[in-house]
Amino acid sequence: MSSTRQTPSDFLKQIIHRPVVVKLNSGVDYRGVLVCLDGFMNIVLDQTEEYINGQLKAKYGIAFLRGNNVLYISAQKRKA
Amino acid sequence: CLKVMESASRQQALASLASIEEPMDLIRVSLDEIVHVKMRNERELRGRLHAFDSHLNMVLGDVEETVTTLEIDEETYEEVYKATKRTVPMLFVRGDGVILVSPIGSSQAA
Numbered sequence: 001m002s003s004t005r006q007t008p009s010d011f012l013k014q015i016i017h018r019p020v021v022v023k024l025n026s027g028v029d030y031r032g033v034l035v036c037l038d039g040f041m042n043i044v045l046d047q048t049e050e051y052i053n054g055q056l057k058a059k060y061g062i063a064f065l066r067g068n069n070v071l072y073i074s075a076q077k078r079k080a
Numbered sequence: 081c082l083k084v085m086e087s088a089s090r091q092q093a094l095a096s097l098a099s100i101e102e103p104m105d106l107i108r109v110s111l112d113e114i115v116h117v118k119m120r121n122e123r124e125l126r127g128r129l130h131a132f133d134s135h136l137n138m139v140l141g142d143v144e145e146t147v148t149t150l151e152i153d154e155e156t157y158e159e160v161y162k163a164t165k166r167t168v169p170m171l172f173v174r175g176d177g178v179i180l181v182s183p184i185g186s187s188q189a190a
Contacts, residue, residue: 042103
């Protein structure tokens with residue numbers, strides 16, 4: 001748990017290779033392991049699952065998400 | 081636990097994962113592969129990726145487009161999802177409509 005100040009890019013470096021939830025502006029949820037991302041918030045997830053209205057709708061092995069659609073990226077807090 | 085049949089394509093996918101440093105690398109690795117593209121307005125495309133740029137403008141070949149609409153029966157007020165498909169031999173896709181791109185062969189569900 002980090003109590004010191006960190007910038008968003010520090011956070012993004014920390015959560016690589018962790019399971020994350022990516023929510024899009026449209027409300028669709030994608031859960032998967034974060035492979036990489038860039039300054040546009042383009043995201044690559046591995047073992048991606050797509051949830052619409054809380055229901056699992058599709059699975060993609062590896063998925064690229066275009067950054068302009070991304071609302072947030074969330075990672076579960078976990079002690080190292 | 082992976083099934084033996086899936087493990088070969090999964091190994092291929094993992095090998096390409098190792099070479100990916102930034103998101104655009106995934107698109108680069110998918111060139112000449114069949115990709116699944118999810119777009120705005122409930123549209124999905126499946127075709128071979130021939131070209132792309134940083135806007136995610138893409139050229140897809142032998143592509144099948146699926147448009148999903150929600151139709152409501154006027155009498156029963158029943159909600160029915162209708163999928164309309166068409167095939168296009170060569171298609172230019174404007175990048176701002178793209179939501180998701182996934183190489184097929186790495187996915188587990190059809």
